[in-house]
Amino acid sequence: MTSSARSFRDLVTDAHDGKLKLPAFQRGWRWRTDKVIKLFDSLRQGYPIGALLFLKGENELLAPRTFEGAHVQAPDKAADFLVLDGQQRLTAGIHLLYATGPRQYYLRLDRLFELCCSKKINFEIKEEVIQFVHDLDETDSYISARPRTVDPRSQLVKKHLLCTSLLADSTELNLAILDYVAEYSDRRDFAYRLIVPFFSLAKTDTVPVIEIEATTQIESISRIFTTLNTTGQMLTPFELVVSILFPKDIDLTQEIKDFREKGKYYESMDGTGEILLQTIAMLGGKEPKKANLPKTINAEIYTTYKESAFQSLEALGKFLTDNLGAALDSKGVDMVPYDAIYAPMALALKEINGRNLKGLDKLNAEKKLARWYVGSALSQRYQEGVHNKQVRDYEDFKLWLNNDSSVPSWLTEVTIPRLLRHSPNGAIGKLIRGLINYRNPKDPVSSNGIGFRPGAFPTEKHHIFPKKYLPTMAGWNKGDQGDVILNLMFLESETNRRWINGNPADHVQEASNNHGDAIIAENYRLQFIDRTAFEVLKRPSKSKEDFEEFVLLREKSIQDHIAASFNFTMAGVEEINDEEDEPED
Incomplete structure (x- = not known):
């Protein structure tokens, strides 16, 4: 076993070209975009990203395979090394430096310029620029992931988005900046005194590489991999x-x-x-x-x-x-x-x-x-x-x-948006679940107090139109969304186990065995299901149109409550997609 130090940029190039490959026993690429962004931030700052572990040669017993995003001719090349530890970092590097992954990564020049203006950075004072660069990190949202496009460079002038693959080539970077400055002449100092000198990835710091001899037994390789596997992440x-x-x-x-x-x-x-x-x-x-x-x-x-x-x-x-x-x-x-x-x-x-x-x-x-x-x-x-x-x-x-x-x-x-597509686990979904909880809801069958508070009966989340029931309705198509906040309510755990599938009309019928219609309707109203929406649930057979009618009625109940209780007005008809995993502009 030997160790050396190599440029991360060169290692990514080797992974892209096929000189580095992966053993088949490794799991696939699994990093989320936020981890890729954190890696970029570490590379930009010259922070250590952890050691890599290689096996010399291409061992047929380990069934070598190429990295995701590698060049189309990479499978035809014999590997100098197999990567036992470092797949996630090197694959992320390929996506950053070659833009060949499912997502491409961009510097948000408009965001960086806004931050500089808010801090009143004088680009002619190098110490101020250096301090700004040092204080900047991924939480400042200066870099974002976008769906892959054939011409990422086209995003620069139109949307102030500089693809990270251009940062990896000093010639391409300077040509791109020329185009940008020609369009936005007031940003010349910003581009040439901040972006070019401090965000280039043409050269990267070296990383430690541990190399295992090709003659090492397969059992030993597996044990070493399990023991030494790391993530390359820094301390929190x-x-x-x-x-x-x-x-x-x-x-x-x-x-x-x-x-x-x-x-x-x-x-x-x-x-x-x-x-x-x-x-x-x-x-x-x-x-x-x-x-x-x-x-x-x-x-x-x-x-x-x-x-x-x-x-x-x-x-x-x-x-x-x-x-x-x-x-x-x-x-x-x-x-x-x-x-x-x-x-x-x-x-x-x-x-x-x-x-x-x-x-x-x-x-x-x-x-x-x-x-x-x-x-x-x-x-x-x-x-x-x-x-x-x-x-x-x-x-x-x-x-x-x-x-x-x-x-x-x-x-x-702030206005009250459309709620139709919001998930139960997004910001608005969490808010609505809290508002339901605040109303001290009751189980439709038992009328026991439920919700998440001391003294309440054990409570679970329930899809009003159950997931397995939705595809049985006329007009429901594969890909239609039923896991939305407007299709969620709270139930006592015992009731939820019985109602996990089936027609909501059958659920209302079961509740009627214990209570009159007025009590049941009130228990539903506590969860923003008013009388009209409640009558939709009672229909014996249902179609997609019934589901859509129900969620529209429930949406209005929730919107009216928020407007009356917190003094907000309604937005227009445009829907807002509550996808918080990868925020956009």
């Missing part, structure tokens, strides 16, 4: 803060555990410990950006604000649970649209409580807080550029507290 910000505080006699990991045991709500709010650290940062007047927590959290700030941060989060957990059905006192329930809202909203509630408001004044302040929460979900506000919005939204909220007419500008633009 929380783990870095742990290491920073430990020499100061602060065991952060243990203290987070203590807070979770001590609190009623905190455990459900902060799975990593980073929410507490963000709240501490904001209390200390620092920015809450997760990537910068190792720089902003020191022993003094942590010790000064940890208890206040914990208490503020606990108070917020109670508020969201009691007023918006967030169920943060129940384990394993995910009904908060964005965890990014916790830190700024905890400080906002602390501000309200610190003013000792009474009666209508306190009610008015809490209504503003609830409107902020609902508005952020409806507009999917915290899908990108999060940390800047956290600080700004908190400051705007304080102004709003002082003056009813100082409504945050972003909030005045």
Whole structure:
């Protein structure tokens, strides 16, 4: 076994060309786009991405195969090495440097320029540019993944999108920048003093490569692979803060555990410990950006604000649970649209409580807080550029507290969107599940109290038109969507087991064995299924048209409730697709 250091750029080229291949026993490509983006950010910054493990030669017993995105002639080449550990990183590298994957990756030049303007970067001062580049990371949404196109370069002038494959070739990069600057002459310094020198991937840092001799036994290869397999990911910000505080006699990991045991709500709010650290940062007047927590959290700030941060989060957990059905006192329930809202909203509630408001004044302040929460979900506000919005939204909220007419500008633009295509697990789906939970629903059959709160009977989510029933309806086509929030309700676990399949009319009929029609209809109404929609469910045979009629009726009930309760107006007829996995512009 020997070790060496090689350029990651050269290794990606070898993987693309077929000089590096994979053994058949390796699982396929499985990285999501967010991991590819994180790898790009590490390469740009020159951060270590972990060692790679190679086997010399092309071993027929391991059935060599090419990387996803490799050149069409790659299978015809004999491999110099088989990659035992490094498939995900090298495949991601192929997608970034050659743009041959199912997704292509682009620098969002408009986003980068916006960030530079907001920080008032003077491109002629190199130190300012270097500091900007250093502070930038993937959470700033400066890079995005798009469906593959034949000519990715065409996106540059039209949409300010610079494909990462152009960054890998200095000649192509300079030609592309010439075209861009010709169209946007005011961005010349931005392009030549920031993009070209600091985002080029023509050269990359070296990575450690461990090479195993070709004569190594197959059993040993398998054992080495299992033992040494790594991901190339860096330590999380929380783990870095742990290491920073430990020499100061602060065991952060243990203290987070203590807070979770001590609190009623905190455990459900902060799975990593980073929410507490963000709240501490904001209390200390620092920015809450997760990537910068190792720089902003020191022993003094942590010790000064940890208890206040914990208490503020606990108070917020109670508020969201009691007023918006967030169920943060129940384990394993995910009904908060964005965890990014916790830190700024905890400080906002602390501000309200610190003013000792009474009666209508306190009610008015809490209504503003609830409107902020609902508005952020409806507009999917915290899908990108999060940390800047956290600080700004908190400051705007304080102004709003002082003056009813100082409504945050972003909030005045929020409208209630169409709900037809929203999934149960997106921001709006989570919001609606919380609103149902807040209404203390009852099971249609037993009339027992259900939902996610102490004292409720065991509750499960249920598709009103079950997944297996939908394809049996006339007019239902393969690919039609039934897993949407408007087709979801809560049931007692016992009822859900019986109703997992079948016609909703049969379910209503079973409920009628225990209760009169008025009681059953009321139990459905509590879950935003009004009398007209309830009558649709009672129809003996159903078609796709019945399903569509039902979801339209339920959509209106939910929209009317949000409008009346939180003072938002309806949007137009355009639907918003709640796909949060890969945010767009």
